[in-house]
Amino acid sequence: MEPTTGLILRRITQTNLSVAAHKLATLILDAIAWKDGYNGLSRGTAAFTLSALAEKMGVSRQYLSVLLSELETSELQLERAKPNGKFAPWIFRFSAFDEESETHDLVSGEGDTSLSRDNNNKTIFSGLIDITASSNVFQTSWAELIKAAKATLPCWNIDTQVIWDRFLAFNRSRGNGRVPAGFLLGFMRRWRNSSGTPTRPAVKPPARPITDPKERELLRQMQAAPTANRQFHASDLCRLIGHAAYEARVLDVIRKFGCQRFSATLAVHGRAVLAGEIQR
Numbered sequence: 001m002e003p004t005t006g007l008i009l010r011r012i013t014q015t016n017l018s019v020a021a022h023k024l025a026t027l028i029l030d031a032i033a034w035k036d037g038y039n040g041l042s043r044g045t046a047a048f049t050l051s052a053l054a055e056k057m058g059v060s061r062q063y064l065s066v067l068l069s070e071l072e073t074s075e076l077q078l079e080r081a082k083p084n085g086k087f088a089p090w091i092f093r094f095s096a097f098d099e100e101s102e103t104h105d106l107v108s109g110e111g112d113t114s115l116s117r118d119n120n121n122k123t124i125f126s127g128l129i130d131i132t133a134s135s136n137v138f139q140t141s142w143a144e145l146i147k148a149a150k151a152t153l154p155c156w157n158i159d160t161q162v163i164w165d166r167f168l169a170f171n172r173s174r175g176n177g178r179v180p181a182g183f184l185l186g187f188m189r190r191w192r193n194s195s196g197t198p199t200r201p202a203v204k205p206p207a208r209p210i211t212d213p214k215e216r217e218l219l220r221q222m223q224a225a226p227t228a229n230r231q232f233h234a235s236d237l238c239r240l241i242g243h244a245a246y247e248a249r250v251l252d253v254i255r256k257f258g259c260q261r262f263s264a265t266l267a268v269h270g271r272a273v274l275a276g277e278i279q280r
Contacts, residue, residue, distance in 0.1 A: 005029065008094060012076065019232035019279050020059065021070045027056055028078070028092050033182075041182060044097075047089040084128070087176050127181045131171045137164035142184065155191035163188060218257045224270030225280060233269040236278045 012025045031046035041047055048056075054064045071078035077096040082088060129142070137143045137160055146160045155163055167187050171179055225233055238246045246268070253264035272278045 005032075005034070008032075008097065011096070013235075015075050017070060017074060018067075019229060019236050020057070020063075021067050021074070022232050022235075023229065024053075024057060024064075024067045025071055025076060025078070027053070029094075032093075041091070041180065045091050045093045047091055047180065047182070049089045052089075084180065085178065087174070088179065128178050129181050129184060130178050131168055131176055133168075135165070135168065137161050140164075142181075146184070146188070149185060150188055153188045153191065155188050158191070163191075214257055218253075218259060218263065218267055221267040221270035221274070222263060225266060225273045227266060229280075230266060230269060233272070233278055234265070237269065237272050240277060 008029055009026070012022060012029065015025075017025065028046050028048070031048065033041035033043060033045060035043060050061060050064060054061050057064060057067070059067070068078065068080065072080075075096060076094050078092060079095045080090045080092050082090050084091075133140055137146065142164065143160055146163055150156050150158065150160070150163065167184055170187065171183070234246070241249075249268045249271075250261065250264045253259065253267045254261060257264070257267070259267075269278070273280050
């Protein structure tokens with residue numbers, strides 16, 4: 001049984017990890033290529049530079065190394081390698097699924113419609129691009145791929161040669177001599193026009209000043225723990241103090257502040273972060 005996104009995600013949630021390590025594992029999973037050549041990667045691998053990964057995680061490079069070590073020694077058996085040179089990104093893969101066999105309780109069922117099984121909507125860019133290649137894109141093998149891919153991307157109305165010139169300049173400025181072909185597709189997906197009418201910023205209504213001391217205190221506690229990590233926080237805290245004690249804390253906050261359960265849950269997580277019980 002080949003691994004799927006659903007299978008790996010279930011294994012991640014069932015593995016005993018810190019909140020930050022869970023988040024890191026899901027970030028890597030989200031970037032995995034499920035077909036050879038997608039983004040220039042082999043099937044089952046993801047590519048990141050450590051600086052980009054640390055920025056996505058919102059942590060220092062030193063702490064990122066700690067989290068990577070945690071995943072490497074966990075049941076997920078994260079592996080990383082740098083086969084394409086000093087300036088190329090690291091290649092990550094979860095090797096725990098290489099010999100996946102006795103996992104009947106984890107295997108996706110016949111009705112699994114994970115995107116990892118449907119590759120029809122993916123544009124495949126395989127191989128490596130030499131940044132010192134010809135400045136004329138039509139003298140390379142990439143012109144037709146760029147033309148076909150850009151139809152559904154933000155650079156749909158940009159000349160193919162202009163895209164190629166910007167891509168070469170972008171990588172030369174970073175000292176890259178050769179990059180996976182998937183970098184070109186990623187560059188096109190993140191295209192930003194440098195000219196044209198600037199977008200008018202949305203006018204936001206003025207924030208209502210919070211004067212009630214109880215409301216201010218509730219907000220302070222809620223802001224101590226990012227909302228996006230609330231499921232990881234709940235899992236870590238329940239594992240630490242037990243589900244009954246967790247529920248008791250939530251009910252206590254509801255009684256004290258008269259707030260909704262969602263706000264109370266965030267406040268409980270924030271208190272635990274401030275007390276050093278769990279990580280932010």
